[in-house]
Amino acid sequence: MAHQGSAVVVGVDYGTLSGRAVVVRVHDGAELGSAMHEYKHAVMDRTLDAHAGEVLPPDWALQVPADYIDVLKNAVPAAITAAGVDPADVIGIGTDFTACTMVPTTADGTPLCELEQFVGRPHAYVKLWKHHAAQGQADRINALAHERGEKWINRYGGFISSEWEFAKGLQLLEEDPEIYAAMDHWVEAADWIVWQLTGRYVRNACTAGYKGIYQDGAYPSEEFLEALNPDFARFVREKLDHEVGQLGHRAGALSAEAAAWTGLNKGIAVAVGNVDAHVSAPAANALEAGQMMAIMGTSTCHVMNGETLAEVPGMCGVVHGGIVEGSWGYEAGQSGVGDIFASYVANQVPGEYTEEADRRGISVHELLTERAADQQVGEHGLIALDWHSGNRSVLVDHELSGLVVGQTLTTRPEDVYRALLEATAFGTRAIVEAFDDAGVPVTELVVAGGLLKNAFLMQMYADVTHLPLSAIASEQGPALGSAIHAAVAAGAYPNVRVAAQAMGRRVVGAYIPDEIAAQRYDALYAEYKVLHDYFGRGGNDVMHQLKRIRREALTMQRKPVPPERPTIETDRTVSPAYAAGVFS
Ligand SMILES: Nc1ncnc2c1ncn2[C@@H]1O[C@H](COP(=O)(O)OP(=O)(O)O)[C@@H](O)[C@H]1O
Numbered sequence: 227m228a229h230q231g232s233a234v235v236v237g238v239d240y241g242t243l244s245g246r247a248v249v250v251r252v253h254d255g256a257e258l259g260s261a262m263h264e265y266k267h268a269v270m271d272r273t274l275d276a277h278a279g280e281v282l283p284p285d286w287a288l289q290v291p292a293d294y295i296d297v298l299k300n301a302v303p304a305a306i307t308a309a310g311v312d313p314a315d316v317i318g319i320g321t322d323f324t325a326c327t328m329v330p331t332t333a334d335g336t337p338l339c340e341l342e343q344f345v346g347r348p349h350a351y352v353k354l355w356k357h358h359a360a361q362g363q364a365d366r367i368n369a370l371a372h373e374r375g376e377k378w379i380n381r382y383g384g385f386i387s388s389e390w391e392f393a394k395g396l397q398l399l400e401e402d403p404e405i406y407a408a409m410d411h412w413v414e415a416a417d418w419i420v421w422q423l424t425g426r427y428v429r430n431a432c433t434a435g436y437k438g439i440y441q442d443g444a445y446p447s448e449e450f451l452e453a454l455n456p457d458f459a460r461f462v463r464e465k466l467d468h469e470v471g472q473l474g475h476r477a478g479a480l481s482a483e484a485a486a487w488t489g490l491n492k493g494i495a496v497a498v499g500n501v502d503a504h505v506s507a508p509a510a511n512a513l514e515a516g517q518m519m520a521i522m523g524t525s526t527c528h529v530m531n532g533e534t535l536a537e538v539p540g541m542c543g544v545v546h547g548g549i550v551e552g553s554w555g556y557e558a559g560q561s562g563v564g565d566i567f568a569s570y571v572a573n574q575v576p577g578e579y580t581e582e583a584d585r586r587g588i589s590v591h592e593l594l595t596e597r598a599a600d601q602q603v604g605e606h607g608l609i610a611l612d613w614h615s616g617n618r619s620v621l622v623d624h625e626l627s628g629l630v631v632g633q634t635l636t637t638r639p640e641d642v643y644r645a646l647l648e649a650t651a652f653g654t655r656a657i658v659e660a661f662d663d664a665g666v667p668v669t670e671l672v673v674a675g676g677l678l679k680n681a682f683l684m685q686m687y688a689d690v691t692h693l694p695l696s697a698i699a700s701e702q703g704p705a706l707g708s709a710i711h712a713a714v715a716a717g718a719y720p721n722v723r724v725a726a727q728a729m730g731r732r733v734v735g736a737y738i739p740d741e742i743a744a745q746r747y748d749a750l751y752a753e754y755k756v757l758h759d760y761f762g763r764g765g766n767d768v769m770h771q772l773k774r775i776r777r778e779a780l781t782m783q784r785k786p787v788p789p790e791r792p793t794i795e796t797d798r799t800v801s802p803a804y805a806a807g808v809f810s
């Protein structure tokens with residue numbers, strides 16, 4: 227298809243803590259400039275900082291939609307300046323988001339948290355993907371789906387996640403019915419941002435399928451929803467159902483308002499929304515069956531196309547057109563990966579490590595990795611479970627938690643750090659094996675995301691999985707993927723596959739398994755599997771019990787508002803649902 231050599235597109239990647247914009251040349255995918263903008267309110271997981279600092283219950287994670295608009299206002303113009311291009315050469319914009327990240331809105335798309343009367347209500351805010359407080363609702367959805375023999379449940383590996391649209395929606399109904407009643411649309415942030423760009427609400431095939439239980443053109447039935455909770459019966463009809471757009475299609479034209487925010491021309495193409503993980507596969511030009519993309523950052527998402535439909539136990543889902551139009555897209559994931567390393571570095575590493583890292587001008591991650599790399603496989607005598615943020619695949623249980631076995635009086639921080647790195651690699655191997663066993667073989671691991679920079683970790687993943695590992699040749703994988711979708715939406719390419727060949731790229735076989743290390747990891751993996759099945763499949767319920775006891779303790783304490791916020795009324799010190807004791 228004809229397009230001018232100077233034509234560029236903009237891709238915007240909405241991550242957990244920031245949004246990144248990249249300007250990409252249409253004919254070859256060259257990245258000309260980029261910019262990042264951090265969300266002012268980051269993730270609100272302890273207190274409702276956007277209002278008066280009310281204490282949030284455990285496992286909550288909220289965001290503020292206005293922070294997403296700030297990315298359009300700041301990162302997009304900055305990326306255009308960095309690229310040195312004329313905004314008039316931009317022919318389209320595409321976006322991707324974390325998911326399932328949900329915004330409750332009025333009929334015109336106004337987030338409920340922006341209404342005066344709801345600013346102090348936690349349920350009026352965005353529920354971020356890692357809001358894990360709807361596990362009780364997810365458990366009920368799963369039990370009922372199996373009891374009624376709902377066909378769709380096996381498209382999700384047998385489990386609907388607490389992270390997804392139905393569990394979070396049911397939690398909203400049951401804990402704050404007034405907000406639920408005021409909500410006209412329960413919108414994926416991936417679609418909300420496209421709505422803000424175009425003035426048109428279009429759901430995208432990716433989140434509708436993976437997160438919204440939309441299969442073969444239908445959602446779960448009203449009878450099913452009514453059996454969950456009679457007030458939930460019309461959830462699909464009244465709050466969720468809307469036109470679904472295919473990935474790479476044009477959602478609409480850039481509105482005058484969004485043109486003013488971004489500095490781009492009104493009327494350019496805006497692509498249908500997408501998810502950070504799925505959009506990365508075209509960016510690595512890894513769209514063939516067997517090429518499993520692992521997008522490794524805060525969490526890891528695994529996405530892979532397949533030629534046929536298979537039911538993989540514990541996968542997140544399989545959706546037709548979920549990665550590219552026309553193919554079965556599979557997704558699995560690990561809820562915590564970089565997050566686990568970050569939490570360890572922030573809370574468990576002695577000051578002398580930080581001082582040494584500072585002195586040498588490296589990060590604590592790099593220091594710990596360097597020391598961890600300087601030992602034989604198994605030398606630390608440890609096995610860890612990577613469930614600090616719960617387990618997404620293959621157990622689909624966010625009431626699970628982390629574990630390190632084998633610590634002694636001589637265990638050092640780098641030992642535990644290495645065990646945590648290994649635990650996440652073992653978690654990926656468990657996912658790869660689930661796909662292999664279900665007849666969807668994985669032949670290549672293609673990595674994108676922030677963790678690519680840790681070469682020791684990458685070699686470990688190749689060794690542990692016994693797979694050749696390719697590396698995406700972009701530091702902005704999702705944003706590049708969004709730019710590819712923008713190019714297709716603008717008509718520069720006939721479809722995403724063709725665009726990916728011209729604009730996407732990866733280094734094939736960047737890491738090859740070391741046979742000796744791989745064999746030694748096999749022995750550790752065998753022990754990991756024992757612990758995995760024991761704690762994760764009902765052998766020992768201690769992790770669930772600890773979460774329950776913690777919730778009880780927190781409910782009893784009713785934590786006071788910090789003293790520096792003296793003006794807050796006492797009835798606002800906890801969320802209404804929390805005060806009502808519904809979290810006990
Ligand atoms: N050298 C490192 N080794 C391992 N993990 C790292 C290293 N540097 C940063 N991290 C982790 O990478 C994660 C950020 O990854 P990134 O892809 O940038 O973010 P996101 O997933 O939000 O897009 C953080 O959780 C951090 O702990």
Ligand SMILES: O=C(CO)[C@@H](O)[C@@H](O)COP(=O)(O)O
Nearest residue numbers: 242324325355503523524525
């Ligand atoms: O779950 C998905 C996609 O399905 C991700 O959006 C979610 O894990 C967040 O990813 P990041 O770790 O922020 O890149």
